[in-house]
Amino acid sequence: MSVGTVTGGARLKKPSWKDPRLLIGVLLVLASVGGVISLVGAADQTAEAYTARESIAVGEKLTADKLNRVKVRLGDVEQYYLTPATGVPDGLVAVQRIGKDQLVPRGSFGQPDGLDRKPVAVTVDEALPAQAVAGSRVDVWVALPDSRNGFSQPTLLLPGAEIAQVTPGSTALGSARSTVVMVLVTDAQMPNLLGAQANKAKISVVWNPGGAGS
Structure with a gap:
């Protein structure tokens, strides 16, 4: 037998879709991709909130034209800030100063007689x-x-x-x-x-x- 001759037992075989090792590899790749997509999606969960367009002084009335809408990641603390989803309540005034471009805490406004x-x-x-x-x-x-x-x-x-x-x-x-x-x-x-x-x-x-x- 010549040197260039390869025996039948040593020949390389093309992988088959029925090969368990190939199926496991594909599943691992899919799981990895799915995990990355979920992680990126969770990190990109933003919500709309309000910031002060200009500084709002104590006693100043709260109106929508004094606010900007921005996209932020508030997570579990979203309930403590004013958002477009909840709207801008009528008749409230600032009970603490809100700086320009700062998020607007719900507790920063109240009734005028509560100042x-x-x-x-x-x-x-x-x-x-x-x-x-x-x-x-x-x-x-x-x-x-x-x-x-x-x-x-x-x-x-x-x-x-x-x-x-x-x-x-x-x-x-x-x-x-x-x-x-x-x-x-x-x-x-x-x-x-x-x-x-x-x-x-x-x-x-x-x-x-x-x-x-x-």
Whole structure:
């Protein structure tokens, strides 16, 4: 027998569809592909939710034109956020500040009579610290006029008050531009602040990096 001759027993056979090993291999490939498809599908499960088109201040009314619809993956926490599926309730106002492009928590809005803080305009003559922006916390100090045409020792009136808004005030002749700071004040604190303003107290705002006061 020549070297080039191959015996019948050594010949390679084409695989048959009846070969159990081939069937098992096909099933494993299909299972693998199916698992990948399921994983990708689960990871791509998104839902529509609302974000704030612009910053929404405490006390501001909630309306659909102030919101954007976005696709997000909320998963199990979807129930805690406002979504187009549930709609925009009527007559609600913000009870906490919502920043621009932030998701809108359901607990951030309530009835107007349920507000425990109200914005009050405070005029400040000194330059504000750079950190004193909407949403940050500041301490509000007041110094009442004394009998010598000066001011008494400053006292801390509002510790850790939240800023709702900051806007430039008017410029008096020969004086620097003032700043109007809208601070959120509780009903219990309101009389002292309004009394200080009525008595033309000098009001100063100090950034409070520690957050809310006691």
